[in-house]
Amino acid sequence: MVNATMTLGFVALPITSSHFLIPTLSSSYSPTSHSIKAFAVPRRKAISLILSSYLLPEVGLALAQQSPVFREYVDTFDGYSFNYPGNWIQVRGSGADIFFRDPYVLDENLSVEVSSPSSSQYKSVEDLGPPQAAGKKVLKQYLTEFMSTRLGVRRKSNILSTSSRVADDGKLYYQVEVNIKSYANNNELAVMPEDRVVRLEWDRRYLSVLGVENNQLYELRLQVPENVFSQEENDIRKVMDSFRVNKIVA
Secondary structure (H helix, E strand, O other), rough: OEEEEEEEEEOOOOOOEEEEEEEEEEEEEEOOEEEEEEEOOOHHHHHHHHHHHOOOOOOOHHHOOOOOOOEEEEEEOEEEEEEEEEOOEEEEOOOOOOOOOOOOOOEEEEEEEEOOEEEOOOHHHHHHOOHHHHHHHHHHHHHHHHHOOOOOOOEEEEEEEEEEEEOOOEEEEEEEEEEEEEEEEOOOOOOOOOHEEEEEEEEEEEEEEEEEEEEEEEEEEEEHHHHHHHHHHHHHHHHHHHHHEOOOOO
């Protein structure tokens, strides 16, 4: 449990300032396993968000297209960190180590998976093989998780890209991008084939960043609907590039 005493104040800015009046958080606390840092919200961007909610019929899509303020999430207990859009909300009970989602585009989210320390002894992400081999393993895992017992459901998948990079922490990371489409019959119990019309249920981009530290495999996962990916891509890339695995200090 985190023992913290926090004081909430406000930064007073002139009316001509380019930023809204925003809360600041100061705290004195004992070491904790998680921390989140916030950044300033530009006034013009905040105004555009407010106007969008009143003037645009597609509120969710309009808000999703705004370049977000980013926050930093640091997990010192499990040993990783990343930046995420500041308006995303944390969802508990998802089964992942951490899970955030967009409050407007509900199919857009991120999570982190960490292998069990007792059953894994990874020395490097290269233990997965080259990026192409890792990509096949990532796709297979996704398809396993999305297996359905419903009649008439089928999934079409494709590996879009695999790559590797050395980040500023000197560690090697793999990046994998896949597309998965889900199709289903609109009337799976119909006797006649012509009554079973196949329709597209969803079309999503899945992006993974893989890294190894503490003899464990870490995977940052992002899910984005393909119909908003082009608008979200720059921000999604920032999240991916920010992912770091860190040495756990006992």
